[in-house]
Amino acid sequence: SRLAEGTPRRSIQLSNIVEQRVFKDDEIISTPKRGNKKKSTEDADADYSPRKSVQKTPTRPRRISASTKSTATPTHGTVAAAAAASAAPMTPSQKLKKIRSGELSPSMQQRSGKPVDDLLKSKLQLAREQLHVSVVPKSLPCREKEFENIYSFLEGKIQDQCGGCMYVSGVPGTGKTATVTGVIRTLQRLVAQDKLPGFDFLEINGMRLTEPRQAYVQIYKQLTGKTVSWEHAHTLLEKRFTTPAHRRVTTVLLVDELDILCNRRQDVVYNLLDWPTKSAARLVVVTIANTMDLPERLLMGKVTSRLGLTRLTFQPYTHKQLQEIVTARLGGSEAFKGEAVQLVARKVAAVSGDARRALDICRRATEIADTALDKCVTMLHVQQALGEMIASAKVQAIKNCSRLEQIFLQAVAAEVTRTGVEESTFMGVYTQVETIAAFMGVSLPPPGRALRLCAKLGAERLIISEHSRNDLFQKILLNVSTDDIHYALRVGEVGSVN
Amino acid sequence: EPEPAPSPPRNKYQNARRVLNSAETQNLPGREAQLLELREYFTSHLESQTSGSLYVSGQPGTGKTACLSLLLRDPEFSKRLQRVYINCTSIASVGAVYKKLCAELQLKPAGRTERDHLEAIQRHLRTAKRMLLLVLDEIDQLCTTRQAVLYTIFEWPALPGARILLVGIANSLDLTDRTLTRLNARCELKPRLMHFPSYTKQQIVEIFKSRLAEADVLDVFPPVTLQLLAAKVSAISGDVRRALDIGRRVVEIAEQQKRDGEREFNLKALELADGQEKEEPKQDTMKPVQVTQVAAVLNKVYGASQNLEEDIEAAFPLQQKLMLCSLVLMLRNERNKDISMGRLHEVYRRVCAKRNILALDQAEFTGTVDLVETRGILRIMRKKEPRLSKIMLQWDEEEVHAALSDKQLIASILNDTACLNR
Numbered sequence: 001s002r003l004a005e006g007t008p009r010r011s012i013q014l015s016n017i018v019e020q021r022v023f024k025d026d027e028i029i030s031t032p033k034r035g036n037k038k039k040s041t042e043d044a045d046a047d048y049s050p051r052k053s054v055q056k057t058p059t060r061p062r063r064i065s066a067s068t069k070s071t072a073t074p075t076h077g078t079v080a081a082a083a084a085a086s087a088a089p090m091t092p093s094q095k096l097k098k099i100r101s102g103e104l105s106p107s108m109q110q111r112s113g114k115p116v117d118d119l120l121k122s123k124l125q126l127a128r129e130q131l132h133v134s135v136v137p138k139s140l141p142c143r144e145k146e147f148e149n150i151y152s153f154l155e156g157k158i159q160d161q162c163g164g165c166m167y168v169s170g171v172p173g174t175g176k177t178a179t180v181t182g183v184i185r186t187l188q189r190l191v192a193q194d195k196l197p198g199f200d201f202l203e204i205n206g207m208r209l210t211e212p213r214q215a216y217v218q219i220y221k222q223l224t225g226k227t228v229s230w231e232h233a234h235t236l237l238e239k240r241f242t243t244p245a246h247r248r249v250t251t252v253l254l255v256d257e258l259d260i261l262c263n264r265r266q267d268v269v270y271n272l273l274d275w276p277t278k279s280a281a282r283l284v285v286v287t288i289a290n291t292m293d294l295p296e297r298l299l300m301g302k303v304t305s306r307l308g309l310t311r312l313t314f315q316p317y318t319h320k321q322l323q324e325i326v327t328a329r330l331g332g333s334e335a336f337k338g339e340a341v342q343l344v345a346r347k348v349a350a351v352s353g354d355a356r357r358a359l360d361i362c363r364r365a366t367e368i369a370d371t372a373l374d375k376c377v378t379m380l381h382v383q384q385a386l387g388e389m390i391a392s393a394k395v396q397a398i399k400n401c402s403r404l405e406q407i408f409l410q411a412v413a414a415e416v417t418r419t420g421v422e423e424s425t426f427m428g429v430y431t432q433v434e435t436i437a438a439f440m441g442v443s444l445p446p447p448g449r450a451l452r453l454c455a456k457l458g459a460e461r462l463i464i465s466e467h468s469r470n471d472l473f474q475k476i477l478l479n480v481s482t483d484d485i486h487y488a489l490r491v492g493e494v495g496s497v498n
Numbered sequence: 499e500p501e502p503a504p505s506p507p508r509n510k511y512q513n514a515r516r517v518l519n520s521a522e523t524q525n526l527p528g529r530e531a532q533l534l535e536l537r538e539y540f541t542s543h544l545e546s547q548t549s550g551s552l553y554v555s556g557q558p559g560t561g562k563t564a565c566l567s568l569l570l571r572d573p574e575f576s577k578r579l580q581r582v583y584i585n586c587t588s589i590a591s592v593g594a595v596y597k598k599l600c601a602e603l604q605l606k607p608a609g610r611t612e613r614d615h616l617e618a619i620q621r622h623l624r625t626a627k628r629m630l631l632l633v634l635d636e637i638d639q640l641c642t643t644r645q646a647v648l649y650t651i652f653e654w655p656a657l658p659g660a661r662i663l664l665v666g667i668a669n670s671l672d673l674t675d676r677t678l679t680r681l682n683a684r685c686e687l688k689p690r691l692m693h694f695p696s697y698t699k700q701q702i703v704e705i706f707k708s709r710l711a712e713a714d715v716l717d718v719f720p721p722v723t724l725q726l727l728a729a730k731v732s733a734i735s736g737d738v739r740r741a742l743d744i745g746r747r748v749v750e751i752a753e754q755q756k757r758d759g760e761r762e763f764n765l766k767a768l769e770l771a772d773g774q775e776k777e778e779p780k781q782d783t784m785k786p787v788q789v790t791q792v793a794a795v796l797n798k799v800y801g802a803s804q805n806l807e808e809d810i811e812a813a814f815p816l817q818q819k820l821m822l823c824s825l826v827l828m829l830r831n832e833r834n835k836d837i838s839m840g841r842l843h844e845v846y847r848r849v850c851a852k853r854n855i856l857a858l859d860q861a862e863f864t865g866t867v868d869l870v871e872t873r874g875i876l877r878i879m880r881k882k883e884p885r886l887s888k889i890m891l892q893w894d895e896e897e898v899h900a901a902l903s904d905k906q907l908i909a910s911i912l913n914d915t916a917c918l919n920r
Contacts, residue, residue, distance in 0.1 A: 293874035
């Protein structure tokens with residue numbers, strides 16, 4: 001029963017990746033050798049300075065032999081072997097301890113070459129970089145009202161030194177997270193100028209957690225840098241937020257993807273929203289999710305009551321706003337024709353109003369213009385990009401099917417019109433195949449082969465079929481519309497039949 | 499206790515905003531009767547030195563936890579009772595509640611299993627010097643299929659020699675009847691029930707008055723606005739968290755409007771004469787909040803579909819409009835209300851073809867329907883295949899019409915029944 005409660009204990013194996021991230025190439029991991037103990041502590045590297053001069057003896061001898069072997073792996077090569085003598089000795093468990101206590105900061109391998117200079121880039125290339133989704137502008141265009149709203153809420157809470165919650169919702173790509181982090185940055189700037197009392201900023205994202213309770217671990221890690229189990233982290237956080245402390249500063253906690261944190265018990269969401277109601281906590285929680293009516297739809301009554309009524313909805317961008325966003329990204333660059341931007345904005349605003357989508361299509365358009373060796377993105381390029389990204393490849397797929405597959409698809413459609421029911425059995429379809437094949441003068445495939453056709457079409461998702469083990473009685477559903485089939489085959493047939 | 503405020507002088511709006519916070523407080527107007535009943539219950543059990551259990555229920559935000567934490571802090575009981583408060587959402591699992599209780603009582607269990615902890619608690623209960631007051635908040639979190647833990651806890655008062663006062667707090671009125679039916683078999687085990695009714699209008703007004711009087715900002719809210727706010731909240735939920743929330747929101751909006759007004763005023767003053775010293779802003783025109791401001795906030799909070807209208811009209815994407823219209827068309831004209839994604843897509847394509855608009859393909863269409871679902875207009879019942887998922891309209895047709903605010907399009911599509919039959 002002890003195992004059943006909470007997260008299963010994982011035995012963490014350090015992969016090669018972690019080692020490469022944590023250590024530079026020449027700092028080789030090796031087990032302590034009693035012979036070079038003193039020497040190793042003298043020239044310890046900058047990242048890691050051991051406190052104790054005497055290395056802890058590994059408790060299990062089996063581990064030693066395993067790790068000695070791993071140090072001699074060919075991945076580290078000769079450099080590693082040469083450096084082995086002078087490197088700081090650490091067993092994997094010591095390394096893990098360092099990582100968990102936050103003493104080793106994870107680092108990525110640097111690339112060997114230098115990045116290209118900005119001056120050497122073409123106009124289109126620069127525009128493409130500016131249009132990348134990850135380049136968040138300093139001030140978001142078309143979100144001034146929402147910015148003001150969140151800003152006054154957070155500023156008020158920080159000045160009042162009391163807790164509270166806010167719920168921000170809106171469909172993806174409408175600038176929710178960017179606006180909130182923008183507000184936080186502005187507030188932090190004010191703190192630096194001593195115009196506002198200081199505050200801590202923590203941030204979790206429901207999608208980055210394997211389990212809702214890992215939220216405690218992440219929050220605690222951002223507070224102290226240490227990684228502990230979720231039970232421990234929860235008790236420590238509870239202690240921090242419920243007991244009054246003298247010099248407590250306000251903490252702003254941003255919870256992204258709130259709906260992922262909701263499980264059946266909803267204990268994590270409850271705790272995250274209950275802590276602000278404690279006067280000792282001084283916690284301000286800003287929650288972000290997509291669904292507008294999430295509190296009413298998914299959360300328990302007591303959690304909704306704690307979430308409060310301070311809510312803000314981000315509406316999808318209109319075409320004018322999308323146009324403004326793209327032109328603001330482009331700056332003064334003339335890589336885009338005005339009407340090209342407008343076409344993108346109108347097409348995207350008609351479907352979703354997602355700014356990411358608009359930026360992605362613009363980037364694709366620059367790529368197309370690049371390959372066409374044009375200096376400027378015109379309407380035609382944008383149209384091609386739109387065709388690619390809002391593509392319907394199904395008609396093409398039906399056209400590219402083999403003759404027998406096309407006959408099979410026609411037969412399914414015919415069976416659907418005959419019976420009037422969307423779902424048909426293989427048997428009925430096969431009878432239709434027989435008829436169509438006789439009509440066209442094509443030789444009829446035996447049912448075994450027809451099953452294979454059916455399985456292939458099912459794998460392509462042109463139809464939805466069951467497993468072929470219930471051969472004649474398996475149910476077949478059309479996954480494309482009948483009009484698509486007729487359209488594809490009527491236009492295509494002209495060439496193929498005659 | 500409020501700390502000394504930071505450097506800038508705070509106006510009355512800010513003080514009101516701070517004092518209306520929904521954190522715990524010292525005095526609880528509107529809960530005098532309940533406090534008295536609880537106090538009597540505790541003292542009678544203290545005097546007779548008998549155990550007893552109590553189940554406190556009520557809607558969220560009716561002050562259950564506030565009352566009990568007030569009594570837990572009471573110095574009168576602190577001498578005679580050992581008090582333990584456990585919030586059941588903060589335990590790792592249902593069985594771990596014993597461990598938490600051991601930690602709260604500072605017991606030394608023999609082993610590390612659940613049973614050892616339970617035994618340690620029961621030993622303590624038999625031999626304790628002081629009476630124990632155990633408050634279990636959000637006790638519905640302890641419900642399981644067998645209810646072993648809840649039954650064990652509620653049987654402690656009947657343990658020979660035990661002197662424990664057990665209080666369980668939850669939302670549902672009939673938790674003990676529904677999930678702890680076996681306790682009804684023995685009268686001494688049956689917990690005494692106590693319900694916290696939702697706050698009435700007058701009580702909410704009292705709460706506001708006492709809060710505002712605390713910081714001496716009673717004049718920010720004229721009585722009429724308080725009456726309006728309290729009447730609305732008590733009619734809908736009677737949840738004081740909501741009431742305070744709305745009160746705070748009103749102050750925030752009033753403050754923002756005042757700030758905007760000042761900015762305008764300053765701009766005008768600059769335009770008129772920039773040589774003069776500005777003494778006008780200094781007079782601190784503290785306007786009390788208006789009825790219109792309160793009504794606006796209440797409409798925004800409680801009139802869900804009305805305020806959608808104004809937000810949506812500009813920003814409802816065309817394809818989503820077409821999708822919704824097709825759905826309404828199908829619901830209106832077909833007897834079969836069982837609409838799958840595939841069927842809806844077929845109709846939508848025909849509708850688009852008639853309007854000469856490029857229709858989305860099925861993959862995109864599924865995403866579009868998902869986006870509309872986030873507004874709460876639809877609900878999608880997921881099936882194995884996206885084409886088979888069922889789509890259900892959650893709003894009235896009239897609400898959809900109002901939200902789309904595109905009468906011409908709706909009228910033309912709804913008259914177009916030819917799109918339905920193949």
